[in-house]
Amino acid sequence: MKAEKIDRVRRRLLAEAVADNLATIQGLPPRALRTQRRLLQTWLRRAPLVLVPLMFVAFMRVEGRGSRVEAIAIETRPPAEASIIESPRSTNSQTLRSNRDTQRAALGALETPLAPVTTAAFPLSVRRVVLDAGHGGSDPGATRLALIEKHVTLDIGDRLRRKLEANGFEVVVTRSEDETVPLRERARLANASRADIFVSIHVNALLKHTAAHGVETYYLGPTNDPALTNLAATENRGSGYSLADMRKLLDGVYADARRDESRELAGAVQKHLHDGLSTAAPGLENWGVKRAPFVVLVATDMPAVLAEVGCISNEREAAMLTRPEYRQRIADALYAGISSYASANDAPQKKGT
Amino acid sequence: MPKPEILHVGIDLGTSRSAISASNGERFVVDSFVGWPVDMVAKKVLKRNVLIGHDAVANRTMLDLHRPLERGLLKEGSEKDVEAVRELLRHLLGLVGVSTNGKVAPGSVRAVVGVPAAALRTNKQYLRNTMKGIVDSLMIVSEPFAVAYGLDALLHTLIIDIGAGTSDFCVMKGRYPTEEDQRTLTIAGDSIDTHLLQLMEERFPQANVTVFMVRDWKEKNSFVGEPKQRVTVTAPVKGVPTELDITNEIRAACETLLAPTIETMLDLLSRVEPEFQERVRNNIILSGGGGLIRGLPQALEDALKQVGGGRVTYMEDPVFVGSDGGLALANDAPESDWEKLSA
Incomplete structure (x- = not known):
């Protein structure tokens, strides 16, 4: 490379290094994320230019078709009141009144304090499941002698996939072999597949508490526990996001319905995981459902959980994890949890049919 | 009043060893250990309040010994580890002539510190906070980037920096490396x-x-x-x-280092634009203490045969290659940038 070109490249790299440091000082997210934010902000700024004319056209169409508004009004009223309006064809005054009623109702709704969205309003069934076998490739995860987390999670994931498919679920896996798949790529894959839920499989390692063995399930949420923060930082290593970036990202996520659904899913998975394994692993502790900001939980669009299905640091449990029948038992327990959550979501639909 | 003398330094803050290279020509490496005498007896025997580096390891039985870095990053949560890393940094700067009553005061030091490629922004913020008051201005860069910069290996080069806590990989494409260009393994x-x-x-x-x-x-x-x-x-x-x-x-x-290192190297190579892959394959630089493992460059070259062959260059002076790169960055950064980066 010519000296002049080297100097030019050096100057540019130096400027970029300084810019990166300034971004860190200012607490800005990584560059890739800022681009996305800028796109979102641009979209939000320009959205009214598109949405306002569309709303105006829609309003004019409603004005011209009072009977359609009336029909909507009938559907939203109690049955007795609806039957009064239903019999005669609409007059202009009735149309006007029903329009005003509708508008008043809409304004009233705006004035009412916002309540959390309950997912019971959306009785959707779970059909497509993303299974994420933790670690892989150059990232071995936790290890104990010849036992490596990436192999254990892949095997359990494969067993769970077969079980889910045999029972009518569609399954998307983030990895099907021992390969390196970055965390962001896993989340991207899950979002692109438009799956209903996301289940990430991991194995715990508590190097300072080797006698401890238990199971726990995480869903997305803030935590004040330094141990969980460290765990999330370890699992998120290589994602390109810091925990500070995550917290900013999460501001808008923690309060939504997805978190509640994730908690439900985590509860179902944790219950079945502990119930299903405690007979084979006496003394297995139930460490419960916990919140932590793992990247795969933040960046996925659907209810998402991360299950720590065992403790590789515990000698006895590590020995059990080497046995295929125990890994099958874990897969069965995870299936039971997913199935239980899916059944609960299907319930309102089934009642109505 | 004479203008205070400005000292530029590059620091490779390592899990096992930390190296410093200064613009006054001084270079030192110390073991990243800090220890405080456990009691009055130990203090009397050692005649010092704090021991650093080899001294600390040699006298560890009488010390509350701390290794303040883990996987190339500052341990968080323990005040003693924060104090240990501050002592280590003061010691390194003292070795190159920085002291409150010396020719170069801490307020005149501009430092570039290398951290693992996968360090998060919170890790960098934490380091920045820890270094407050120890140096005047601070720039934090990924360690393999510092190595590449120091060697002028800025284009079509793969840096493999094997340290104690982490093995860092970085493909240099003539731009500041993004997360896609870098990997960090904790197998080191x-x-x-x-x-x-x-x-x-x-x-x-x-x-x-x-x-x-x-x-x-x-x-x-x-x-x-x-x-x-x-x-x-x-x-x-x-x-x-x-x-x-x-x-x-x-x-x-x-x-145990071989399989993950080879896999990561081949994975990063496969992501390079096809027309440049051969150039990168023939321009792989091995640095860090891991570069001293006999037979490692040959083993990596053997692995490269499956993708058409390549050449791995081993750095003769792997211990200082990171701090020298940091110093090169510090020397090149303009005054106006340093003013923005005050610690």
Whole structure:
């Protein structure tokens, strides 16, 4: 490379290094994320230019078709009141009144304090499941002698996939072999597949508490526990996001319905995981459902959980994890949890049919 | 009033060793250990309030010993570890002539510090907070980037920097590396030590061996592939100094590094634009203490044969290559940038 070109490249790299440091000082997210934010902000700024004319056209169409508004009004009223309006064809005054009623109702709704969205309003069934076998490739995860987390999670994931498919679920896996798949790529894959839920499989390692063995399930949420923060930082290593970036990202996520659904899913998975394994692993502790900001939980669009299905640091449990029948038992327990959550979501639909 | 003398420094803050290179020509490396006397007796014997580096390791029985870095990053949560890293930094700066009453005051130091490629922004913020008051201005960069910058290996180069806590990989494409260009593995020097200790305990259960001993043996005898000679060490077995042949154990422990290193190297190479892959394959630079493992460059070149061959260059001076790169960055950064980066 010519000296002049080297100097030019050096100057540019130096400027970029300084810019990166300034971004860190200012607490800005990584560059890739800022681009996305800028796109979102641009979209939000320009959205009214598109949405306002569309709303105006829609309003004019409603004005011209009072009977359609009336029909909507009938559907939203109690049955007795609806039957009064239903019999005669609409007059202009009735149309006007029903329009005003509708508008008043809409304004009233705006004035009412916002309540959390309950997912019971959306009785959707779970059909497509993303299974994420933790670690892989150059990232071995936790290890104990010849036992490596990436192999254990892949095997359990494969067993769970077969079980889910045999029972009518569609399954998307983030990895099907021992390969390196970055965390962001896993989340991207899950979002692109438009799956209903996301289940990430991991194995715990508590190097300072080797006698401890238990199971726990995480869903997305803030935590004040330094141990969980460290765990999330370890699992998120290589994602390109810091925990500070995550917290900013999460501001808008923690309060939504997805978190509640994730908690439900985590509860179902944790219950079945502990119930299903405690007979084979006496003394297995139930460490419960916990919140932590793992990247795969933040960046996925659907209810998402991360299950720590065992403790590789515990000698006895590590020995059990080497046995295929125990890994099958874990897969069965995870299936039971997913199935239980899916059944609960299907319930309102089934009642109505 | 004369203008205070500005000193530029590059610091490779490592899990095992930390190196500093300064614009006044001074270069030092110290073990990343800090210890405080455990009691008054120890303080009287040692005649110091704090010991750093080799002194700390040598006198560890009398010290509250801290190794403040883990996987190339500052340990968080313990005030003692924060204080340890501040002592370590003060010591490094003191070695190159910085002191409150010396020619160069801390307020006149501009430092570039290398951190693992996968360090998060919170890690960098934490380091920045820790260095407040120790230096005037601070720039934090990924360690392999500092290496590349120091070597002018800015384009079509793969840097593999194997340290104690992490192995960092970075493909230089003539731009500031993004997360896609870099990888960090936690399989590095420390994991070799742990593995070697485990193998020793299995093979020689009666021997009394510590991690400090195996680290020393590894640094003197590490290799992969066929041994050139038998590796024998002396360790107490039931209290009696005994010669032990650890050739197979050293080899097995060092070779745990091979598979993940090769896989990561090939994975990063496969992501380079096809027309540049050959150039990058022939321009791989091995740095850090891991570069001293005998046979490692050859083993990597053997692995490259499956993708058309390549060349791995081993740095003769791997210990200072990171801090020298940091110093080059510090020297090149304009005054206006340093003003923005005050610590």
